[in-house]
Amino acid sequence: MITSLLSQQIISGIAIGSIYALIALSFSLTVRALNVIHFAQGEFFMLGAFGAISCYMLLGLPFWLAIIITTLVVAALGIALQWVFYNKLWKSHHVFLLMSTQGTAIALANGAMLIWGPDAWRFPKIFSENVYKIGGLTIPEEMLWISFFAILIMIGFNIFLYQTKYGMGFRAAAQDRETAQLMGVNLAVADSFVFGSSAGLGAIGGLLIAPILFITPYIGPIFTIKGFTAAILGGLGSIQGAIFGGFLLGIIENIVTFWISSTYKDAIVFLILILVLLIKPSGLLQKKTIEKV
Amino acid sequence: MKKNISLAILAIVLLVLPLLFQSRYTQHILNMILIYVMLGISVNLIFGYIGALTLGQAAFFGIGAYTAAIISTKLGLSFLPCVLCSAVMGCLAGFIIGIPTLRLKGPYFAIATIGLNNIICIIFLNWEHLTGGAVGISGIPYASILGLQFDTERKVYFLLLVSVFLIFLLYRNMISSHYGKVMIAVRDNELAASAMGIDTAKVKVIVLAISTTIAAIAGAYYAHITNYVAPDAFPVMESITFLIIIVLGGAGFKYGPIYGAVVVVILNEYLQYFEQFNMLIYGVLIMILLLFLPSGIAGIVEIAKAKYYEKKKIYYLKEVGIDEMK
Incomplete structure (x- = not known):
């Protein structure tokens, strides 16, 4: 009985965990490559969800196109913010960098409030609402789809980072900027890649979760801190750690809600x-x- | 001599200021500025002088406010014992939280304090029989000392002015004392400071406890002025506002909290006119300020002062016939 309840919680935790893993991955990217903790990550996530709403509900585009357009737009926004603000604050105290990302978060959340209004949006169900029952466990199909897409994106991203020439260049830049530059890696492109992909991954998380959540402009901060917790759990700056931490946090959260207290x-x-x-x-x-002295 | 005159002018201006404004609203803004000066001082001690970035100061502000609210409504104690209890609670909370978390370096401490602020807010929201849940606690009496009721904004202003003056005096003496130098040493190079025989962990914890005490006192005043506390007054966003006060006013400068509090409170009030745009403008302003004004207003004032005295010195030297000071 207990094992079946526990495994039920673990399965429910995996879906939300895969979303946390995406956000944790975006945190880890900027930390590992540039030692920047980007506190507007949850806002990129929120913009991803709103992008899905705009493209799919308001413009009537197909969902796959909505995913591509939203991800690209949010990634471009991440790069634009990097060029306008962070590039100049690079060398300054980490406090300024942290605060400027907080300023970004405030501006983005309230900008979104101006565009989409303060009320909650409900995204239509795009995944099938079937529920599978396997040996006492109930598994909603949409949870499977969300985890499937999130894991697919993460695998694709890992393949890009570890198997391609460009990925190798970007990893080299993360390890040693000067040497990487000497080896012919374009640092400006590498930095923009980091900021753009980190914002884009957050947006994909938001896109995927949109069908099972009420979306308001103010959902950002809670996902920022949870994604960050996931990244810390697995080890901040580690790609595999972020993914592991995301799933672990999702499962822990579900078990806590069920066995201890939801408040x-x-x-x-x-x-x-x-x-x-x-x-x-x-x-x-x-x-x-x-720690080095 | 000259310094004394300018101090006297400042004192007169501060005393006359509330009498110049008739509207309750303006007087309320003056009071909020004074409360934010207290909070600014508390953040400046831990962030400006120790270098630990705190994003959880609103939690201690809230602890102070709730302590005062609970004690005055449930136990019926008067104002001064309430402030004292809040201060003790703030100090205890500072020690309990500081001893483990201050070992964390740089941004990690900031993140731990964000987590902490959220935990405290959730406790305020859910511990219903003590904190009243989302509704909060209302009916907190006005502050009164020895039968004197501080029930109008103008009376409250003078109460706050005296309190802020006392706190500022303590703060000024602390940072210009031997201990202030120790704090700056810990901020600038912790390793070198510990090599000089300073117990850096102890210094950090003590300064955090002092800073949280001041924040909790500000909370007690806040509870008695607004007569009402609710959990939504102490979110992480409020902690960020405190930090903005310090960064804008000048972190690690003596007068930083004062400049910052004046500008931020007035800015906040003016931004209300932009209605739904106000937070957007606020966010963008933070980033622009960080880009172009990293040392804050106090930094600019210091530079201007240095230039002014430099010039005067050169004039003086010219008068006595020495010219090579260029």
């Missing part, structure tokens, strides 16, 4: 964040890092 669900997530920061700041997956 204190978010509080427990934040407690986990603080505890991991204190006890194992390098994340659950990574080996201990030694």
Whole structure:
């Protein structure tokens, strides 16, 4: 009985976990490549969901086209923000960088409020509403589709980073900027790639979750902090760690909601964040890092 | 001598200021500026002088406000004991939270404080029989000291002015004392400071506790002035506003909190005219300020002062016939 309840929670956790994994991945990208914690990640996620609403509901485009257009637009927005603001704040204290990303988050959330209004939007069901029952477990089909697409995107992104020439160049730039530049990597392109893909991945997360969530302009911050918690769980800056952390957080959250309390669900997530920061700041997956003097 | 005159002028201006404005609204803005000066001082101690970026100061502000609200409505204690209890609670919370989290470096401490602020807000929202849940606590009495009721904005202004003056005095003495130098040493190079025999962890925790005490006192005043506390007054966004006050006013400058509080409160009020655009403008303004004004208003004032005295010195030297000071 307990095992079947537990496995039910784990399965429900995987769908939301795959979304957290996408956001965590976008955090890890900017941290690993440029040591920037980009606090507007949840806003890119929110814009992704609104992009889906605009393209699919208001303009009547097919869903696959909505995904492509929204992702590209949000990625372009990420790159534009990088060129206008972050490039100039690069060398300054990390506080300024952190605060400027917070400023971005405020501006984006309220800009979205101006365009789409403060009310919640309900996206139509685009995935089938079938429910599979396998050995006492109920699995909604839309959850399967969401996890499937999220995992597909992550695998594709990993293949790009680890198997292609460009991916290798970008990874080299993340490790050692000067040497990578000497080897012929265009740093400006690499930086824009990092910001653009990080914003785009967040937007895909929002697009995928749109059908099962009420979307308002103010959902950004909670997903920012949860995505960040996921990234910390797996080890900030690690690609595999982000994915692992995302799924782990989704599962933990579901188990907590079910077994402990749903009102204190978010509080427990934040407690986990603080505890991991204190006890194992390098994340659950990574080996201990030694601080250099 | 000259300094004394300018101080006297400042004191007169501050005392006459509320009498110049008749509308309750303007007087309310003056009071909010004073509360934000207190909060600015509290953030400047921990961020400006220790260098720990805190995005959770609103949690301590909220702890102070809720402590005062609960004690005054449930136990019926008067104003001063309430402020004292809030201060003790703020101090305790600072120690409890600071001892583990201040080991974290740079942005990690900031993130831990964001998590903390969210946890405190969720507790305010859900611990219903103590905090009243989403409705909050209303019917907090006006502040009164020795039978004197502070029930109008103008009376409250003078109460706040005296309190801010006392806190500012303590703060100024603290940062210009030996301990202030220790704090700056810890901020600028923690490793070198610990090599000089400074217990950096202890310094950080003590300064955080002082800063949270001040934030909690500001919270107690806030509760008694507005007569009402609710959980939506203390979100992370409010902590960011406190930080903006300091970055705009000048982090690590003595007068930074004052410049910052004046500008941010007035800016916030003016932005209300833009209705739904106000937060958008606010966000963009933050980024523009960070780009073009990284050392804040106090930084500009310092530069201007240095230039002014430089010039005067050269004039003086010219008068006495020395010219090679260029």
